Amino acid sequence: MNDIHKVIRRPLITEKSDIQKGDCNQLTFEVSRDANKIEIKKAVEKLFKVKVLNVNTVNIKGKHKRLGKSFGRRKDWKKAIVTLKSGDHIEYFDGV
Numbered sequence: 001m002n003d004i005h006k007v008i009r010r011p012l013i014t015e016k017s018d019i020q021k022g023d024c025n026q027l028t029f030e031v032s033r034d035a036n037k038i039e040i041k042k043a044v045e046k047l048f049k050v051k052v053l054n055v056n057t058v059n060i061k062g063k064h065k066r067l068g069k070s071f072g073r074r075k076d077w078k079k080a081i082v083t084l085k086s087g088d089h090i091e092y093f094d095g096v
Contacts (some may be wrong), residue, residue, distance in 0.1 A: 004043035007035045011092065012079065024083065027090065031057070031080045040080045048092075051085040 009030045017028040031040055037055040044052050058081070062074035084090075 004046055007032055007039050007043040008047065008080075020081070025086055025088070026081050026083050029080045029082065031078050033059075033076065033078045035078070035080075037080075040082070044082050048090045050088040050090060052082055053085055054083040056081040056083075 009032065012028040012030055014028070017026075020026040020028065027044075029040075029044075035043075037057060040055050040057070041052045044050065044055075058079045060077050060079055062076045065072050065074060
């Protein structure tokens with residue numbers, strides 16, 4: 001993927017990600033399904049101007065849902081947990 005804005009879709013802000021941010025200096029993002037760890041690392045470093053130490057990715061399967069008689073399924077997606085160098089931070093996550 002060439003466009004770094006297509007690699008990172010949105011930040012994930014949950015209770016668990018907030019705890020990880022404080023304890024381990026880790027941030028969580030929803031990323032494109034076909035992005036690899038190297039592309040994610042380059043995108044985060046270029047967008048937020050921080051130093052990334054490690055990237056862990058998780059493929060999340062979509063849940064099966066039912067609406068009346070019809071059945072459906074949510075989309076599959078990919079989550080990236082990014083570990084930053086100690087001392088680095090992103091202001092977007094600090095205000096939350």
